Amino acid sequence: MRAENVNPEDLQWVCRKCSRPLExxxxxxxxxxxxxxxxxxxxxxxxxxxxSEALALGKMAEVEQLLEDK
Amino acid sequence: MDQQELRxxxxxxxxxxxxxxxxxxxxxxDGRAFAGHVAKGDWKEAWKTLYRTMPFxxxxxxxxxxxxxxxxxxxxxxxxxxxxxxxxxxxxxxxxDFRVQQLPRRGRxxxxxxxxxxxxxxxxxxxxxxxxxxxxxxxxxxxGPLRDIPVQRLPEAxxxxxxxxxxxxxxxxxxNVAVExxxxxxxxxxxxxxxxxxxxxxxxxxxNLPKDAAGRITVDPSLQATGRPGVYAGGRPDAAGASPVWQxxxxxxxxxxxxxxxxxxxxxxxxxxxxxxxxxxxxxLEGVEPLPKVAAADPxxxxxxxEAVAEAGRxxxxxxxxxxxxxxxxxxxxxxxxxxxxxxxxxxxxxxxIRQANKLVNSCSLCGLCERVCPExxxxxxxxxxxxxxxxxxxxxxxxxxxxxxxxxxxxLSERFRLGRHAPGRSQSAHLFFPGCQLCAxxxxxxxxxxxxxxDALDGGVGLMLGCCGAPAFWAGRExxxxxxxxxxxxxxxxxxxxxxxxxxxxxxxxxxxxxxxxPTTSLWQLLEGIDxxxxxxxxxxxxxxxxxxxxxxxxxxxQDAVRRLVQRLGTSAEELILGRDKTECCGFxxxxxxxxxxxxxxxxxxxxxxxxxxxxxxxxxxxxSLAAVGKxxxxxxxxxxxxxxxxxxxxxxxxxxxxxxxxxxxxxSSLVSELWGEAGEAFEEYRRIRLIIAPEVAELLxxxxxxxxxxxxxxxxxEKSGSGAxxxxxxxxxxxxxxxxxxxxxxxxxxxEGYVIHTAYSHRMxxxxxxx
Numbered sequence: 001m002r003a004e005n006v007n008p009e010d011l012q013w014v015c016r017k018c019s020r021p022l023e024x025x026x027x028x029x030x031x032x033x034x035x036x037x038x039x040x041x042x043x044x045x046x047x048x049x050x051x052s053e054a055l056a057l058g059k060m061a062e063v064e065q066l067l068e069d070k
Numbered sequence: 071m072d073q074q075e076l077r078x079x080x081x082x083x084x085x086x087x088x089x090x091x092x093x094x095x096x097x098x099x100d101g102r103a104f105a106g107h108v109a110k111g112d113w114k115e116a117w118k119t120l121y122r123t124m125p126f127x128x129x130x131x132x133x134x135x136x137x138x139x140x141x142x143x144x145x146x147x148x149x150x151x152x153x154x155x156x157x158x159x160x161x162x163x164x165x166x167d168f169r170v171q172q173l174p175r176r177g178r179x180x181x182x183x184x185x186x187x188x189x190x191x192x193x194x195x196x197x198x199x200x201x202x203x204x205x206x207x208x209x210x211x212x213x214g215p216l217r218d219i220p221v222q223r224l225p226e227a228x229x230x231x232x233x234x235x236x237x238x239x240x241x242x243x244x245x246n247v248a249v250e251x252x253x254x255x256x257x258x259x260x261x262x263x264x265x266x267x268x269x270x271x272x273x274x275x276x277x278n279l280p281k282d283a284a285g286r287i288t289v290d291p292s293l294q295a296t297g298r299p300g301v302y303a304g305g306r307p308d309a310a311g312a313s314p315v316w317q318x319x320x321x322x323x324x325x326x327x328x329x330x331x332x333x334x335x336x337x338x339x340x341x342x343x344x345x346x347x348x349x350x351x352x353x354x355l356e357g358v359e360p361l362p363k364v365a366a367a368d369p370x371x372x373x374x375x376x377e378a379v380a381e382a383g384r385x386x387x388x389x390x391x392x393x394x395x396x397x398x399x400x401x402x403x404x405x406x407x408x409x410x411x412x413x414x415x416x417x418x419x420x421x422x423x424i425r426q427a428n429k430l431v432n433s434c435s436l437c438g439l440c441e442r443v444c445p446e447x448x449x450x451x452x453x454x455x456x457x458x459x460x461x462x463x464x465x466x467x468x469x470x471x472x473x474x475x476x477x478x479x480x481x482x483l484s485e486r487f488r489l490g491r492h493a494p495g496r497s498q499s500a501h502l503f504f505p506g507c508q509l510c511a512x513x514x515x516x517x518x519x520x521x522x523x524x525x526d527a528l529d530g531g532v533g534l535m536l537g538c539c540g541a542p543a544f545w546a547g548r549e550x551x552x553x554x555x556x557x558x559x560x561x562x563x564x565x566x567x568x569x570x571x572x573x574x575x576x577x578x579x580x581x582x583x584x585x586x587x588x589x590p591t592t593s594l595w596q597l598l599e600g601i602d603x604x605x606x607x608x609x610x611x612x613x614x615x616x617x618x619x620x621x622x623x624x625x626x627x628x629x630q631d632a633v634r635r636l637v638q639r640l641g642t643s644a645e646e647l648i649l650g651r652d653k654t655e656c657c658g659f660x661x662x663x664x665x666x667x668x669x670x671x672x673x674x675x676x677x678x679x680x681x682x683x684x685x686x687x688x689x690x691x692x693x694x695x696s697l698a699a700v701g702k703x704x705x706x707x708x709x710x711x712x713x714x715x716x717x718x719x720x721x722x723x724x725x726x727x728x729x730x731x732x733x734x735x736x737x738x739x740s741s742l743v744s745e746l747w748g749e750a751g752e753a754f755e756e757y758r759r760i761r762l763i764i765a766p767e768v769a770e771l772l773x774x775x776x777x778x779x780x781x782x783x784x785x786x787x788x789x790e791k792s793g794s795g796a797x798x799x800x801x802x803x804x805x806x807x808x809x810x811x812x813x814x815x816x817x818x819x820x821x822x823x824e825g826y827v828i829h830t831a832y833s834h835r836m837x838x839x840x841x842x843x
Contacts, residue, residue: 013796013805016789022796028839032469037842047841050796051807051816056834064835068468069425 005059010041010052018045032067071460076415082448083408087351089388091138091153094346096319099123101138101153108156108382111375113163120157121168125191125318126232129216131161132224133314137346143353143388149363151385152373159378161228172239173200178332181206181262183249186214187314188305189268190236191321192328196266197239199329204262206247206254207271214271215312222370252276259301264328267296269306270317292344293337294324302327319345352445353388393440393448396649398674399663400440400450403430407440407448414457425466431457432471433670436545436661437621442653451661458547469812469835471666472546474776477811478732482507482538483555487735489536490562493525494746499569500530503594506575507538509691509708511731514738519604519712520574520594521742527601533566536739539578544585545662556586563589572597574708576620576629576690577660583626595632595689595707603711606640614643615705616682618697619654620690627651633689633707640710647681655681657688657696664696668774676700685721695725727773729780757787761825768828777815777831784810785817786826803829809837 006024013022022041027049029038042049051060071079091101100119107116120127136154144150178201182193185207193203211217212233216224237243248254255277258265267274269287279287280297287296287303294304304320307313323344330337364381366373373381393407394400403410410430417427434454441449461467481487487507492499503524505517524532540555563571573579574594582591617637623629630651637644649655658664658674679686679702686704688694697704703721717723726734743749760783764772772782785808789795795806807816814837818829 012800013798016793016795016797016804026842028842029836030839031836035839040838042841048794048796049838049840050805051814051834051838053816053818053830053832056816056832060834060836064470065468066424068470069428070423 005055006039006041007052007054010050013041013050015043015045015048017048018043020045022048022050031064032070034067034070071415071418071456076411079411079448079453080408082446083406083411083444084350084352084446085390085406085408087390088349089351089353090141090143090349091151091388093349093351094138094141096137096315096345097123097125097322098343099138099153101151102385102387104160105151105153105156105382105385106387108160108378109385111379113160113375114166116156116160117163117166118168120160125194125322126187126235127157127161128165128228128232129187129190129224130314130318131157132228133216133219135313135315137313137315143355143386144361144384147355147358147386148361148384152363152381155366155373156378156382159373159375162372163375165231170198170235170239172198175202176200176332178202178263179204179261180328181258181265182268183255183258183265183274184208184214184268184271184305185212185243186268186270186305187216187317188270188321188324189214189266190232191318192266192268192302192304192325193241193321194236194239195322195325196328197236197241199325201263201329201332203239203241205241205243206249206258207243207245208247208249209271210245212243212245214268250274250276252278255279255301259298263332264300264302266294266321266324266328267301267303268321269303270312271305292323292341293327294320295327295337300328300331350446351388352390352392353386354390354392355386358386390445392443392445393450396439396443396653396655398677399433399435399670402433402670402673407444407450407453410450411453414453418457418460428461428468428471429667430454431461432468432666433663434661435621435656435658435663435674437656438624439621439649439653439655442624454661455545455547458545459549460547462547462549467547472542472548472662473665473812474728475542475662475665476546476548476551478728479507479538479540479542479555481732482536482735483558486732487536487739489534489739489743490566491535491747492533492566493531494748496531496533498531498567499533501528501572501597502533502535502563502566502569503572504535504537504539504574504578506573506578506691507536507735508695508731509574510536510735510738512691512695512726512734513706513708513714514734515714515716516706516708516712517574517738518742518745519714520708523604523712524572524597531569532572533569534742535562535566536735537562539573539575539581541577541581542662544581545660552585560586560589575692576622576626577692579626579629580622593626593629593632595629595636598636598711599632603639614645614684615687616647616684617644617650618647618657618678618686618688618693618704619650620688620693621654621656621660622690624652624654636707636711637687642687642710644687645682645684649681657690657693659692659696671696672700675702678702698723699725727769728776729769729773729778732778732780757783760786762786763822763825763827768830772828772831775832777833781810781815782817782819782826782828782831784808785815785831786819789817814838 025042026037027040040049089102092098104119134154139150142150180196180201182189182205185205197203282288289303294302296303302324304324305317361384413427417425431454436451438451540552543552571591579593655678658671664671675696689707694704694706705721709720788808789806805818807814813833813835815833817831820827
C-alpha cells in the first residue's frame with residue numbers, strides 16, 4: 001500500500017478533536033502477525049488515522065485476503 | 071491428510087476413469103475424444119487422437135473391427151457408436167502433420183519376422199523406443215495378409231504412405247526371405263538381441279519352439295512370450311477369425327515385452343491394463359433419447375463427412391459428474407471431487423505462498439448430497455470438514471471465513487439470549503422445548519405461541535431452553551468450541567432433570583442426535599402428531615405448496631414423514647420437489663457457506679427456488695429466510711400450524727436482517743421472562759438507547775456487510791463521548807471508527823433531533839496502530 005491510498009477527498013475531513021485538516025502521513029498497520037507502514041490520511045495533532053470506505057473495501061480487503069491465505 | 075489418504079480419496083472419484091470404448095479397445099483408443107472431435111467436424115484433432123494410440127491409422131483406421139461397440143454406453147439407448155466407421159471417414163480426409171517421437175538409438179537390434187499388422191506394429195513401437203529393427207517378409211511386398219484386403223477398403227496408396235512412415239523411423243524391410251526353415255530362426259536369434267514372429271503371415275512349423283497339441287507355437291496371451299527367451303510372437307487369428315485391432319495390440323504388447331526383456335526389468339509389472347479391462351466410470355442415461363445409428367447413403371464407401379459428424383453427434387461423451395450436476399458449489403470451482411481432493415491436499419502442504427483452496431474448503435454447505443448421488447459414495451462434506459478442522463488446529467483458518475457466524479453463535483449463548491428453565495410454577499420438566507437460535511431470530515412470535523401450546527397440551531411440565539446447538543462451531547471446524555457448547559448444554563440439561571428434548575430446528579435435531587446420543591431428542595413435528603393443534607385460524611392455502619426438506623433432515627425420513635402428515639392434517643396439499651427427501655438440496659446457509667461465500671450462497675438459494683413455480687413450504691427458519699432473500703415465496707410449517715395474525719402474507723415475509731435477528735432474540739428472551747416468569751427483563755446497555763435513522767437501502771447494505779445496528783451504536787457512543795473522529799465541513803457529516811472486536815467499524819453519520827442519520831458504515835480487519843514512529 002502506497003501513497004495512492006490517500007485520495008484528495010480524504011483530506012477534506014477535519015479532525016474533530018484538533019480541528020486540523022487531515023494530511024497524508026505514514027501509519028503502521030498490522031494483520032495476522034504482519035506489520036507494515038503505509039501512507040494514510042491522518043491528523044498531525046493527535047495521530048488519528050482515517051480509513052476511507054474505498055480503501056477498506058478495496059485495497060485493504062485484498063491485502064487482508066492475501067494475508068489470510070498466506 | 072497424507073499421501074495415502076489422498077490416493078484413496080482420488081481413487082474413489084471415478085470421473086477420470088476411462089470410458090467404456092477406451093477400456094474395451096485392445097490398444098485403448100480414446101474413442102470419446104475422437105468422437106468429440108468428429109462431432110465438431112475437427113478432422114485435424116480427430117486424426118491426432120488416432121495418431122496418439124494407433125500405430126498406423128491409415129491402415130487400422132480403415133479396417134478396425136471396433137470391439138468397442140460391444141461395450142459402448144449408447145447401446146443402452148439405441149445402437150452403439152460406429153467408431154470403426156468414423157475412423158474410416160476420418161482417415162479419408164487429408165492427414166495433418168504429426169511429429170513422431172523417437173528415442174535415441176540404443177545400439178540393439180530386433181528382428182521382426184512377417185509383416186502383417188502385428189509385425190508392423192511391433193516394428194513401429196520398437197523403432198520408436200530406439201531399437202534398430204529389421205523386418206523379414208516371405209512375400210514380395212510388405213503387409214502379409216493386409217494385401218488380401220480389397221483395395222476399395224484399403225487402397226494401396228494408404229498402405230504405402232504408412233510404410234513410408236515406418237521407413238522414416240529407420241526400419242529396414244527385406245522381401246522374399248525364406249523364413250520357414252528351422253535354420254532361419256536360429257540365425258535370427260544369433261544375429262539379433264530379440265525376435266518377434268508375426269504369426270498372421272508366417273507359420274514356423276519347422277522352428278525349434280515349444281508347441282501345443284495342435285502343433286502351433288505356444289504364445290503367452292498377454293506378454294506374447296514363446297517358450298524361448300528373447301523370442302516373442304503374436305497376431306495369429308483365433309477361432310473367431312482375424313481381428314486387426316487385436317493383431318496390432320499383440321504386436322504392441324510384444325514390443326513392450328521385448329523392451330523390458332532387453333532392459334532386464336520385470337516383464338509384467340504395471341501391465342494390468344494392457345488389454346481390455348473393466349472401468350468403473352458411471353454414466354447416467356437419464357434423459358437420453360434413444361437414437362439409431364446414422365445409415366451411410368453408400369455403405370460401400372462408408373460415411374460421408376456430414377454423415378460421420380451426425381453419427382459422432384450421438385456419442386454420449388461418457389462421464390460421471392453425478393455430484394457436480396446437483397451441486398452449484400462443486401460446479402462453481404470448475405472441477406470434480408478427485409481434483410478437489412488434490413487441491414485441498416496441496417493447500418495443506420504449502421509452506422510459503424498463497425493457499426489457493428481456502429475458499430474451496432470453506433464454501434461447501436456440508437449437506438452431503440454429493441455422497442448420496444455418488445456411485446462410489448464420495449463425501450465432499452467430510453473432506454471439507456476435516457480440512458477445516460486441520461486448518462483451525464494449525465491456526466491457518468482465515469478469520470473472515472466464519473467469524474461473523476461464530477460471533478452470532480456466541481451471542482446466542484450469552485446472557486442476551488440464553489435461558490434454561492422449568493415452566494412457570496413448575497419444579498420439573500418431562501419435556502424441554504429448544505426452538506433454536508434462528509427460529510427465534512426469524513419468528514419470535516411463533517416461538518412464543520408454540521411454547522404456550524406445548525405447556526397446555528403436554529403433561530409433566532415443559533421447560534424452555536434458549537441457546538444454540540453449536541452447529542456454527544461444528545461447521546467451522548472448531549472442535550474445542552463445539553465440545554464446550556455441548557458440555558454447557560449437558561450441564562444445563564442435567565440441572566433441569568434431563569427432560570426429553572423437543573427441537574424445532576432440523577439442524578439442532580441432527581446435532582443433538584448425532585453428538586449427544588444420551589439426550590432423548592424428538593423433533594417438534596413428530597411431537598405435534600400426538601397432540602391437538604390450535605384451532606385453524608384461516609382456511610388452508612388453496613394452491614398446493616412444494617415441500618423443501620432442510621438438508622440436515624436428509625438422514626431422518628421419520629422427521630420428513632411427520633412433517634408431511636402434519637401438513638396433510640392441516641388440510642394443505644403439498645407436492646414433492648424433484649430433489650427432495652434424501653436428495654434434498656441445501657438452501658445455501660448450511661456449513662456456513664453463507665459466511666464464507668455469500669455470492670455462491672445466493673446462487674444456491676436461487677437455483678433451489680427455481681425448482682418449482684409453487685410457493686415453498688419448509689420447516690427450517692434459515693431455509694425459509696434464505697429462499698425469501700432471493701425472492702421466493704416460502705412458508706414455514708409454523709405459518710400453517712401457528713399463524714402469526716399480524717402477518718397478512720407470510721409467504722412474502724422478507725428475511726429479517728442480522729441486526730433484527732439479534733434484536734428479535736434478545737427481545738424474545740426479555741418478553742418471555744417478564745410475561746411468563748414475571749421478572750424484569752435484562753437491563754439494556756446504555757449505548758443501545760442511541761436512536762438510529764437508517765434508510766432501507768442503507769440497512770440492506772449494512773446487512774450485506776454484516777454490520778449490526780448495535781455496532782453503529784457503540785461507535786457513535788464512543789465518538790460522541792470523547793469528541794473523536796472526523797468532521798466534513800462541506801456536508802456537516804461526521805465519521806468515526808471503533809474496534810469493538812476483531813474488526814474496525816467506521817460509521818459516517820449526521821446528528822439530528824430525532825437521532826443519528828446513518829449514511830454508510832464499513833469495516834476492515836486490518837488494525838491501524840497509528841502514526842509510524
